[in-house]
Amino acid sequence: MLRYVTTNSGKVREAREYLDAVEQLNYDYTEIQAAELGPIAVRGAREAYRHAGEPVLVDDAGLFVEGFDGFPGPYSAFVEHTLGIETVQRLVAREIDAPRRASFRCVLAYCDGDAFDASPDPVDREDRAAAAAVGADDDADDADDPLPVKLFTGSVRGRIVEPRGDGGFGYDPIFEHDGTTFAEMSAEAKNAVSHRGRAFAKFASWYQER
Ligand code: ITT
Ligand code: NA
Secondary structure: OOEEEOOOHHHHHHHHOOOOOOEEEOOOOOOOOOOOHHHHHHHHHHHHHHHHOOOEEEEEEEEEEHHHOOOEHHHHHHHHHHOOHHHHHHHHHHHOOOOOEEEEEEEEEEEOOOOOOOOOOHHHHHHHHHHHHOOOOOOHHHOOOOOOOEEEEEEEEEEEOOOOOOOOOOOHHHEEEOOEEHHHOOHHHHHHHOHHHHHHHHHHHHHHHO
């Protein structure tokens, strides 16, 4: 049984479209402080696997505002809970000129205790490049942890706008993609273009083979 390790039920709703068998494991693994999502997800997946003793999938995501050099990025959850998304939107509106570009990124980290086939498939190649981009290889202080973790990534570009819509979760009301905020989209429409949808589409096809 695959455990999707998250405290966020919004993530679980979206994952269900790709994996109907997925079971949420509401476990708050340690999130290390890092400038990128990759090392946070890798460390989290190892800790969650050691905790659960069965296959786990960890999802680390964030909102990266271009004009703020990627902030809040890996600190998105902390910033959502301290400032709130409306304050983030007002700060962006005050400090950054339109079009106020931003992107959502998602890193899925899978661990089942076994090693992975090294033969590169197309998804592998794409994700290895993306994993390098999210800094998954820079994690010097646990480079000697032998537990293998496989990463799948997804991202989507958009812009920060005044809040609209009441679907989705987190920063969805202030993130507009092609004229529609993520909170104005159905879960299916969001999945079709979102960071998480893209990462899950890759993960699901790989996982079905495994
Ligand atoms: P877990 O770590 O337990 O999975 P979390 O909500 O803390 O849950 P993250 O650490 O990945 O998740 O933090 C991601 C932050 O970015 C958090 O504030 C989310 O609300 C937000 N976020 C992630 N994916 C999002 C999405 O698809 N739409 C809107 N906001 C999102
Ligand atoms: Na978290």
